[in-house]
Amino acid sequence: MPLSPFFQERTFPAEAQALHIDTIDKKPVLLDFDGGQITSDAGMLLIGQVDQQLGLSEALSSVLRDERAPNRIQHSIPALLRQRVYQIAAGYEDQDDSDALRTDPIFKMLLDQAPETGSPLASQPTMSRFENSVSRSMLWRMAEVFLELFMASYTQAPEVIVLDFDDTADRVHGEQEQARYNSHAGDHCFLPLHVYEGLSGRLITTLLKPKVLKGTEMLPIVRRLIARLRAQWPLCEIIFRGDSHFTYPEVMEYLDAQPHVHYVTGMGTNSVLKVMAREIEQEAEGHYGRGDRAKVLRFHSFPYQAKSWPHARRVIVKVEVTEKGTNTRFVVTDLKRIGAKRLYQKIYCARGQMENYIKDHKVGLKSDRTSCHRFLANHGD
Numbered sequence: 001m002p003l004s005p006f007f008q009e010r011t012f013p014a015e016a017q018a019l020h021i022d023t024i025d026k027k028p029v030l031l032d033f034d035g036g037q038i039t040s041d042a043g044m045l046l047i048g049q050v051d052q053q054l055g056l057s058e059a060l061s062s063v064l065r066d067e068r069a070p071n072r073i074q075h076s077i078p079a080l081l082r083q084r085v086y087q088i089a090a091g092y093e094d095q096d097d098s099d100a101l102r103t104d105p106i107f108k109m110l111l112d113q114a115p116e117t118g119s120p121l122a123s124q125p126t127m128s129r130f131e132n133s134v135s136r137s138m139l140w141r142m143a144e145v146f147l148e149l150f151m152a153s154y155t156q157a158p159e160v161i162v163l164d165f166d167d168t169a170d171r172v173h174g175e176q177e178q179a180r181y182n183s184h185a186g187d188h189c190f191l192p193l194h195v196y197e198g199l200s201g202r203l204i205t206t207l208l209k210p211k212v213l214k215g216t217e218m219l220p221i222v223r224r225l226i227a228r229l230r231a232q233w234p235l236c237e238i239i240f241r242g243d244s245h246f247t248y249p250e251v252m253e254y255l256d257a258q259p260h261v262h263y264v265t266g267m268g269t270n271s272v273l274k275v276m277a278r279e280i281e282q283e284a285e286g287h288y289g290r291g292d293r294a295k296v297l298r299f300h301s302f303p304y305q306a307k308s309w310p311h312a313r314r315v316i317v318k319v320e321v322t323e324k325g326t327n328t329r330f331v332v333t334d335l336k337r338i339g340a341k342r343l344y345q346k347i348y349c350a351r352g353q354m355e356n357y358i359k360d361h362k363v364g365l366k367s368d369r370t371s372c373h374r375f376l377a378n379h380g381d
Helices: 044-054 056-062 077-089 097-101 105-110 124-131 136-152 215-232 249-256 271-290 340-365 375-380
Strands: 018-024 027-032 160-167 180-182 187-190 193-197 203-207 237-242 261-267 296-304 313-322 325-333
Touching: 044 056, 044 077, 044 105, 056 077, 056 136, 077 097, 077 105, 077 124, 097 124, 136 203, 136 215, 136 375, 160 215, 160 340, 193 340, 203 215, 203 340, 215 237, 215 249, 237 340, 249 261, 261 340, 271 296, 271 313, 271 325, 296 340, 313 340, 325 340
Parallel strands: 160 237, 237 261
Antiparallel strands: 018 027, 160 193, 180 187, 193 203, 261 325, 296 313, 313 325
């Protein structure tokens, strides 16, 4: 059936074949099915502006060495890093995504390329070689960049900062370097260390590691971090906070010796602590038995010295009695003037917000997409 005059096909220049469907104000209205290069990620232009304001990609790329032959370089280190960062931020965490996005007009614009005529960006093989080129020293300098940006985010010295430390399970697959079985996670995994500032929620740094660190391994990290913060903010109060497996004797002894530095960490139970907490447990259980079966909470503190400690420290005990039984938890701290209840509920329990930050880091930024074989490549990813 022939087209009506309203939809009659017209001939246009060779680069475009379209249907002339109307004329408005002497201008043709064309129906064209050749849209050219299109994108669904125009919002990434705003992310690019934020990155430029923060200077994140620029700072990270400045600490990476380029050991490639200069006459064979097509994509610079800063361009490769920005491309990878922007792809992950847009939800394209796999290196294979580079093959499809290398001609995307928005990603080309983000890397200062013309959307139509600019050169294609890096492909998956190039991106894989880039991620596998990082060394241990480069990774350490990248971690320091995050610390520098964290400090630069303050317009004036803060009165208090809280260093929230926590590990998270990053499940692996295949025969990846340094992958180990973790009984708590019930799988083979890495255990990245996240450090956030507990009052503002700002990321301080992250370090990929294969297992829970020993005290002698954690101490250099804490020492270098606090020394750098102290050099920037000499009078700032610093609080080290973590759950029970961050109660390292070596770390606490170091923190005890530092001015304006404190710690609040969970503490695992043992037979001595159980005996010391028994009186308050009995009082809470008796009150629960005489009342209307509403939850009973009790808080108390006492000095306690473990065998590996050079002196006694303050231990907070929380006893909770419900229909499910008695739940007793312990926290160790060097803070003396804060009541047991306030210290436990308002200071220690506030670290739970860090779980949400880590979830955002893993779910939103795919930081657990560590699928490279080399351990250091996964760290850089």
